[in-house]
Amino acid sequence: MLELYRAVLSKGGEVSTSKENKKLLNVALSPMSITLALAVVSGGSAGNTLTEIIDVLRLPTNLAAAHSSLTFLRRNLLGGPTSASTSDSAAAAKVQIATGLWVTDRLPLKKEYEDHVALYEARVVPADFVGAASQVREEINRWVSNQTSGKIQQVVPEGLLREASVFVLVNALYFKGSWQEVFCKRYTAPGNFMIPAKGGGLETVAYCNGADQNKNRPLNTKYKIA
Secondary structure, three states: OHHHHHHHHHHHHHHOOOHHHHHHHOOOOOHHHHHHHHHHHHOOOOHHHHHHHHHHHOOOOOHHHHHHHHHHHHHHHHHOOOOOOOOOOOOOOEEEEEEEEEEEOOOOOOHHHHHHHHHOOOEEEEEOOOOOHHHHHHHHHHHHHHHOOOOOOOOOOOOOOOOOOOEEEEEEEEEEOOEOOOOOHHHEEEEEEEEHHHOOEEEEEEEEOOOOOOOOOOOOOOEOOO
16 A cells, blocks of 8 residues: 555656646545545456556455455544544544445446445445536535535536546545644744645644754654544
8 A cells, every 4th residue: 555655646746746736735645545445446347447456456366355354444444543433532533534436327336336335334326427417516525525524625626527427436534633742822823824725825824933953853743542
């Protein structure tokens, strides 16, 4: 997964230097999210497509065992002490990873694939890209907003879906955690922070002021997990 992450990060760094792709300067890449999303797709793949997914994810030849391990890993990550199910939810970090697949209603979904998607607690939805592309777009964006507690309002822009669209694969990642060691309030003040993805627009965020003589400092900030 780390090799896949590095490849995506490297490619993202290359294209984000162009004016057309400045929005890529403000992204979060999750190896686990990429793996789970492709694992969901693999259940409905065959031939060269399946071979490439297996090669990228470095899955063993026993795919049933691979999916069993991945679903166990997912449950352990989201159902363990870092999930919202923790009793002390105010102190614990919250991690949520959700995968959704919208498939053209011109292609009937097989029961076997629906069962495969259910293993990952994902969702697969028949979509009318021909007559109701706008409604499908709104549905996807609404789903993403719900999965990210409203932090991501839009992932599918207007005009992206067309009559020729076959499927849309979406993975939503949400994380919220409290620092084990918080910044002192008296040294924290609001300041302007420039966001490249918003065309250089400014947002007001909390800044912690300080001075360093050696011009460097090791960082090891940790989140509360219980």
